[in-house]
Amino acid sequence: MKVTVVSRSGREVVKGGIELxxxxxVADLQEAIHKRTKKYPSRQRLTLPVQPGSKExxxxxxxxxxxxxxxxxxxxxxxxxxxxxxxxxxxxxxFFCEYLGPLLLYPVFYYLPVYxxxxxxxxxxxxxxxxxxxxxxxxxYAKRILETFFVHCFSHATSPLSNVFRNCAYYWTFxxxxxxxxxxxxxxxxxxxxxxxxxxxxxLCQISNFYCHIxxxxxxxPGGEGGYQIPRGFLFNIVTCANYTTEIYQWLGFNxxxxxxxxxxxxxxxxxxxxxxxxxKHRRLKKLFDGKEGxxxxxxxxxxxxxxx
Amino acid sequence: xxxxFSLLRRLYLSLYNWTVLFGWCQVLYxxxxxxxxxxxxxxxxxxxxPLLYAQTAAVLEILxxxxxxxxxxxxxxxxxxxxxxxxxxxxxxxxxxxxxxxxVTSLLISWSIxxxxxxxxxxxxxxxxxxxxxxxxxxxxxxxVLYPTGISSEVGLIYIALPFIKAxxxxxxxxxxxxxxxxxxxxxxxxxxxxxxxxSPHLYTYMLAQRKKALSKSKRE
Numbered sequence: 363m364k365v366t367v368v369s370r371s372g373r374e375v376v377k378g379g380i381e382l383x384x385x386x387x388v389a390d391l392q393e394a395i396h397k398r399t400k401k402y403p404s405r406q407r408l409t410l411p412v413q414p415g416s417k418e419x420x421x422x423x424x425x426x427x428x429x430x431x432x433x434x435x436x437x438x439x440x441x442x443x444x445x446x447x448x449x450x451x452x453x454x455x456x457f458f459c460e461y462l463g464p465l466l467l468y469p470v471f472y473y474l475p476v477y478x479x480x481x482x483x484x485x486x487x488x489x490x491x492x493x494x495x496x497x498x499x500x501x502x503y504a505k506r507i508l509e510t511f512f513v514h515c516f517s518h519a520t521s522p523l524s525n526v527f528r529n530c531a532y533y534w535t536f537x538x539x540x541x542x543x544x545x546x547x548x549x550x551x552x553x554x555x556x557x558x559x560x561x562x563x564x565x566l567c568q569i570s571n572f573y574c575h576i577x578x579x580x581x582x583x584p585g586g587e588g589g590y591q592i593p594r595g596f597l598f599n600i601v602t603c604a605n606y607t608t609e610i611y612q613w614l615g616f617n618x619x620x621x622x623x624x625x626x627x628x629x630x631x632x633x634x635x636x637x638x639x640x641x642x643k644h645r646r647l648k649k650l651f652d653g654k655e656g657x658x659x660x661x662x663x664x665x666x667x668x669x670x671x
Numbered sequence: 672x673x674x675x676f677s678l679l680r681r682l683y684l685s686l687y688n689w690t691v692l693f694g695w696c697q698v699l700y701x702x703x704x705x706x707x708x709x710x711x712x713x714x715x716x717x718x719x720x721p722l723l724y725a726q727t728a729a730v731l732e733i734l735x736x737x738x739x740x741x742x743x744x745x746x747x748x749x750x751x752x753x754x755x756x757x758x759x760x761x762x763x764x765x766x767x768x769x770x771x772x773x774x775v776t777s778l779l780i781s782w783s784i785x786x787x788x789x790x791x792x793x794x795x796x797x798x799x800x801x802x803x804x805x806x807x808x809x810x811x812x813x814x815x816v817l818y819p820t821g822i823s824s825e826v827g828l829i830y831i832a833l834p835f836i837k838a839x840x841x842x843x844x845x846x847x848x849x850x851x852x853x854x855x856x857x858x859x860x861x862x863x864x865x866x867x868x869x870x871s872p873h874l875y876t877y878m879l880a881q882r883k884k885a886l887s888k889s890k891r892e
Contacts, residue, residue, distance in 0.1 A: 543853075548846035623852035 363429060365391060366441040368411075375399065375444045382429065389425045395444065404520040407445040425518065450520035457510040460529040464537030465503040471541040472496045482547045489551045494561055495544050495620050502568060502612070513575050515582045536628045543622040557619045564615025570597065571608035578605060590650050592660060601664045602647065603640035610636065610667065633667070640666035680740060684797040687731065692790035694725030699783035702776065715763060715770035718779055725786070726759045747877065750870060755782070757863060758825050765842075766835045774827045781821035788813055811882040818878065822871050829864050836860055 363384050367376040380394045392403035409420035410432060423432060423442065433440050470476060472493075477486060543549070551557070577595050597604035610633050617625040644665045653659030665671050698718045705717040729752045736745040758778070762769055769775070792810045795802040802810075842856040 543851050546846060546851065549851055550847045550849055621849070621851060623850050 363433075364439045365394075365429070366439070367395060367444050368441065370443055370445060384430065386429050387425070388423045388427055388429060388432075391423075391429060391442070392425060401446055402450075404450040404518075405447045407447050408442045409445070411441055411443055447522060449523040451523055451526060453516045453519070453521055454510055456521045456526055456529060457514075458507060459526055460533045461503050461506045461510065463530055463534035465500060465507065467534060467537050468499050468503075468541040469496065471538070471545040477547050484547075486547045489549065491551045491557050491619060492545055492549065494557070495616070498561060498564060498616060498619075499541075502616075505568065505572065509572070509575055513572075513579050515579055536624075536631075540622060540624045540628060543624045544620050552619065552621050556621075560615045560617070560619025562615070564612045564619065567608045567612035567615055571605060571612060574598070574605040574608055590647060592647065592651055592658065599663075601666060601668060602644045603636070603666045606636040606640050606666050607668075637666055637671065681797050684735075684740065685794060687728075688790045688794035688797060691725055691728050692787060692794055694721045694728065695783045695786040695790065697721035698725060698779060699787065702779045702783065706776065711773045711776045712771040714779065715775045722779065723759060723764070726755055726782075729755065751874065754825065754863075754867075754870075758828060761842075761860075762828055762832045766832050766839075768835045769828055769832045772828065772831055774824045774831070777820055778824035778828065781817045781824060785813060785817045785821065807885065811878075811885050814875075814878050814882075818871075818875060822867065826864055826867050829860055833857065833860060 363382050363386065364379050365382060366379045367374070369375050376395060376398045380391065380398070382390060382394065388408065389403070392406050392408070395406060396402050403425070408423040410423070412418055412420045420443065421432070429440060432442075472488075475486070552560075573596060577593060577598060581591050581593055593602075593604075597607065601607050610629070613625070613629045613632060617629055644663075648660045651658050651660035698721045701718040701721065702714050705714050709717075732741075732743075732748050733745060733752060735741045736743050736748055763775070788806070788809045792802055792806055795806060837857045842854070842859075844852060844854040846853050
C-alpha cells in the first residue's frame with residue numbers, strides 16, 4: 363500500500379510517499395513517518411483530506427486501526443494530512459511537575475526566614491494552625507503525586523509541552539501566594555473550633571476524593587479499553603464529577619481553617635475551572651447514554667456542586 | 672416584536688453614542704479653551720466633570736458587548752476601558768498632585784479626539800445606518816498618532832503619580848487583619864505600568880488589522 367503524506371498547505375511531508383504492507387496499522391504508518399521526519403508518533407496528528415471549502419471536520423486517524431479502514435474500496439493508495447503538534451510530554455510528567463512545585467514551595471515560607479526580604483524583621487511567632495496547615499497542604503500535594511503514579515490511568519494521549527509551563531505557573535503561583543499569607547508574621551488565626559471544623563471537614567473530603575479516584579480507576583479496569591462508562595458508587599451516585607466536588611470542598615475546609623483571601627481566590631478559580639470540565643463531561647455522558655438503541659439512560663445527577671449545580 | 676426591539680436597540684444606542692459624544696466634545700472644548708486662556712496647569716480642573724462622566728459611561732460598552740447589543744468582543748473593550756478608568760479615578764481623581772502636569776493635556780487631547788471620532792462613527796452607524804467615508808478613514812487612521820500619544824501620557828502619569836501613591840496609604844490594606852490579606856496600591860500601579868509593555872503592541876497590531884480589514888472592505892464596495 364502506498365501512503366502519501368502531505369501538510370495542510372499541500373506540501374509533501376515525506377518525499378516519494380511511504381510503502382507499507384496491506385495489513386499495516388496507523389501506528390505502523392506513524393513509525394514510518396517518525397523514521398523519515400524525526401517527528402515521533404505522539405506529536406503527529408494524521409487526518410484524512412477534506413474537500414477544499416468543506417465545513418466538515420476532518421477524520422482523525424486512530425493509531426489502533428488498520429490503514430485499510432481508511433481507504434475507499436480496494437484502493438492501494440491513501441493520502442493523509444500531517445500536522446506537527448509540537449513537543450509532547452506524558453500526562454504523568456505534566457502532573458508531577460505541577461504538583462511538585464506547591465509541595466516544595468509552601469514549606470519554604472514556613473521554615474525559612476523569607477519574610478525578612480519583605481521588610482519584616484525579628485522573630486516570627488508560629489501559630490498551631492500554621493503548622494497544621496503545613497501538614498494539610500503537604501499531605502494534599504503528596505497525595506496528588508502518589509495518585510499520579512499509582513492510581514490514575516492515562517490514555518495513549520499526551521500533552522503539549524507548553525501546558526507544562528502554563529499549569530506550573532498556575533499551581534506554583536497560587537501555592538506561593540497562599541503560603542505567603544498563611545505563614546505571614548502578622549497572620550491572625552481563627553478560633554480553635556473553626557480550625558478543627560475546617561481541617562476535619564477538609565481531611566474527610568481529601569479521603570473521599572481519594573476514594574473517588576479509586577472508583578474512577580476501577581472504571582477503566584475491565585478490558586483496559588478507553589471509552590466512556592457511567593461512574594457508579596459512593597458520591598458518583600449523586601454527582602457526575604464527585605472527584606471535583608470533593609476537591610472543591612477540601613479546599614473549602616482548608617480555607618475555613620486558615621481564612622485567607624488568597625486561599626478563597628484560589629478556591630473560586632479552581633471551582634470555575636473544574637465546573638467547566640464537569641459540565642463538558644456531564645453533557646458528554648448524557649449524550650452518549652441517552653437510553654436509545656439499547657444504551658442505558660444516564661441517571662439524573664448533580665453536575666459538580668449540589669445543591670447549586 | 673423583533674422589529675420593535677431592534678428599533679428600541681437602535682434608539683438606545685443612538686442616544687448613548689450622541690450623548691457620550693457630547694461629553695467628549697465638552698472635554699476637548701474645555702481643554703483647548705483653558706490652554707488658550709490659562710495654561711496647561713488648569714486643564715484638568717476645567718475638564719474634570721465631563722471627563723469623569725464621559726469616561727465612566729464607557730462602562731456601559733462592556734455591558735453592551737456582554738448582552739450582545741453590539742458585536743465588539745469584551746476582550747477588546749475591557750482592557751482599554753479598565754486602563755482608562757484606572758487613570759481617571761485611580762490616578763487623576765485620587766492624587767490631585769498629578770493634575771497640573773502637562774501630560775494631562777496630551778492625554779485629554781488624545782483621548783477626546785479619538786473618542787469624538789469613534790462615537791461619531793457609531794452615532795452615524797446606529798442612527799442613519801451608514802457612515803461617511805471620511806469618517807471611516809478617520810476612525811481607522813487617527814489611532815496611528817493618537818494611540819502612541821495617549822498611551823505615553825497614560826504611562827507617564829502613572830509614573831509621575833508613583834511617589835504620591837507611596838507617600839499616602841490610599842487603597843492599601845495592611846496586615847494584621849481577620850481576612851489575612853494585604854494589598855499595596857504602589858506595587859499594583861507598577862504592575863499596571865508593566866502590563867502596558869505587552870498590552871500596547873497587542874492593541875496597536877489589533878487596530879492595524881482592523882484598519883486593513885475595514886479600509887479594504889470599503890474600497891471593494
